[in-house]
Amino acid sequence: MDLQLSGRHVFIAGASKGIGRGIAEGFLAEGAKVALTARSQGPLDETHADFARRFGAERLYKHAGNMTETKAIAAALAGAEAALGPIHTLIANVGLDDTPPGFDVSDEKWESGLAQNFLGSMRLAREALKRVKTRPQDARAGFNIIFISSIAGLEALGTPLTYGSSKAALNHASRELAKVMGRDGIRVNTIAPGNIIFPGGDWEKRATERPDDWNRWIRREVALKRFGTPQEIADVALFLASPRASFVTGAVWPVDGGQLRR
Secondary structure (H helix, E strand, O other), X not given: OOOOOOOOEEEEEOOOOHHHHHHHHHXXXXXXXXXXXXXXXXXXXXXXXXXXXXXXXXXXXXXXXXXXXXXXXXXXXXXXXXXXXXXXXXXXXXOOOOOOXXXXXXXXXXXXXXXXXXXXXXXXXXHHHHHHOOOOHHHHOOOEEEEEOOHHHOOOOOOOHHHHHHHHHHHHHHHHHHHHHHHHOOEXXXXXXXXXXXXXXXXXXXXXXXXXXXXXXXXXXXXXXXXXXXXXXXXXXXXXXXXXXXXXXXXXXXXXXXXXXX
């Protein structure tokens, strides 16, 4: 199926590893141009070099910076559009949380958790929309935003308070933003991944340290009885970004192998 994404500019925050890298690879395989951003320069350089070798450096842009800070976001968007042209799809894959479980969460942890898992994504969307709104109406056609959230924002799963609460806020804000931007023909959707395993990720660490315990837990809690992969999140993102999803907006799509008790 031709998803009509060839030559489209896709901006991906958090693209150096895991879900973000998987999404970037998926879009590159479809012929898109991809702007890669990440907080750490080293992993970003490694990912860029790998993709440049496989897909061509002319289809790539990279920018290292903190994608929760407005100044860094604005610089990354400006650089990406200067290099690759107007952004067609914005992937807000911003999230990180080292808050311990329990009720006794410090002010600093609350603030950092909200910044990482909610405010960064909303600031990224805001700055991108400000740029898009300067385009003529016909030049906005097809622009869409995809937030990467979590099923922890859809159901209480025992995650740190800052994480689940921030993702719940992101899910709600994405629906509100879809209502606001619909009049401009701009679509806004959210993917809520479940347990996604990839090299260097938390789930790989847990499954390696206590394989029997975690495999037993996965078989009990997930209907499909396995972890998901970044590629499976990428497949949903590709559809949502494409004209095939032209009547889909304001949706929060769980991709969790049937873990949530719907």
